[in-house]
Amino acid sequence: MSMEQELREKAKELLSSGKVKVVIGYGEGSIPIKSTPIFVKTPEQADCLVLNPTCTNNLTVYLPQAVKSGPVAVVAKPCEVKNIVELVKENQIKREDVTVIAVSTPGILNDAALAEFDLLDVKKISWKADGVAVTTSQGDTVIPRDAAFQKKCLSCTAAQPAIADIKIGDWAERAPLQDKFADVEEYEKLSAEEKRAFWAGQFSKCIRCYACRQACPGCYCNECFVDKNGQIWASKDTGAESNWFFHMTRMMHTAGRCTGCGECERACPMGIPLSLMGKKMSLLVKELFGTQPGESMEDAPVFGCYQTNDPDPCPE
């Protein structure tokens, strides 16, 4: 049975038994190169669920809202299960309200891999043993794994998730094709001045559409600091200083929550490499607090605890 078929069967069971009210998964997008989040509410609709290399969205972003209407099942890839762990630990959702359908896929398509294709002519995108097959009127073209998949997938080890109620796919631990922090290492070679110039250039492109924040499961605040209108913490102008302040503050606020799912960067219409910041932050979190977001249910959330042996002593 294919992963997709297995997912549909599990979703049907969950819905017909009444265990959950909704299954959040992926459905066909408006064109074969895209999938779209869908909210499946009846066993019959479960046949609309798809699982293919275009299933990129981090669906855990919907959980805090979705659980308000009853128990939910959600399709989550290994990096996204970590978001659920953090959401539970930070009391945004109750563990018992979420059925985690953990799916280990070969990898998710990186949109840039389709640059050479006529997207109107792409009929289907599917997994093949050595990469991703793109079906067009000319037949199948297989894009090898290292070109086809998103960076995060190339460094994924599909390690056992800290929580999972249903597991689909191949969960045998795999050797990563790429070092997760290779781009951070490159970045660290820059001098402080070069780093400043790099980010100044990147942030000058920001249009403050907040797609990064909205796509992020760690950004669950009811009211973001940048949206406060009475007490203005951050100006809405798009000048260099304001954009810098917005992104740096958002990154600080997602410390210990950023699991490197990369949705902020993918959602950004201006091509700002936001995951680089997230990865740098997660290295700092590991160094300072000895934890990695979402890897265990026991580690205290970085923002939700104070330890007497905190490496940064309280100012006198």
Next chain:
Amino acid sequence: MEAKVIAKQDISAWLSSLAEKMEVLAPVEDGGVIRYRPLGEGEMNLNFSGPAKSLRDHFTPETETLFRYKYEGLKAELEESPAEEHDRLIFGVRACDAAALKYVDAVYSMVEPRDEPYFARRERTTIVGLFCNNPAWSCFCTEVGNFLTNPQEMDAGLTDIGDKYYAEAYTAKGEELLSAAQFEPAGAEDAAAVEKVKQKALSRLPAKGAHEEACLSYNWDSPIFPELAEKCLGCGVCAYSCPTCHCFDIQECAQGKKGSRFRCWDTCQFEKFTLMGHGHNPRPSKKERTRQRVFHKFKYSIERYKMLGCVGCGRCISACPVNIDIHAVVAELEKPAPASEGVNNE
């Protein structure tokens, strides 16, 4: 005026000579995205299906200071922002983006006084278009005005016909531009080549739609909006990539006894856009907000300005992180509604 041609290798020389007289902007590749930027700020890239950003920020900047002030006791001084005083030319504008200017003109001139900072920029700008020869998957300009065969708001328009561009002028300004030494009269084979390119481009686009009439039957209570609301992330990608979206917020930057007042982009997709001071929000959920965007483009704009508020550039479709496709939404709304469902106008 007769059509002209210009060899591709002469484009740089032509633009450089223009740049001596005015600022010249073109689509340049800059940090991985294509934007209209001053020549020289990156590699010019004319082989694209649509820049990441429309022309919007060149006419209504993301942040625009309206005035500065300072005060001491009861004495205050105001300093207005100076009006735009330099001429510029924007090269390589897609037909949809140029057509969008006609709509934004209507918005900013609907009530007196018209928006002077906008029109100062508008009147000092020359637009040289570049027609698409390979529309993207998300494009649907044929449904909302056919701008490839019916260009709007361009002074001149170029079409890529291989090793040269075929050029036509639509205004006196455009004619003057095409009288530059780099242009030669077009031959019959050039005209035939353009026809071929246009036909190929059109074959990639959907057939003409009739949204102007169909919008009258849009169902206010369509079940599609609660569905969109579930998946919409509530970001502003659709609106901020849209060439006709024009809404702004007015904010103040106070620093002690001086400061400035500025306007910056805002969108109906943000929760606080319609949040009132006393706490009521007439568009409290994403259901109302996604509906607003579709209805504004395809219904209210026709009622208000007698034209569609969408030029079919497809940016909101390709940029949406969750694949909300306004083209598909409109198609759904235009399916004949069951007789029992009422139609409610805002």
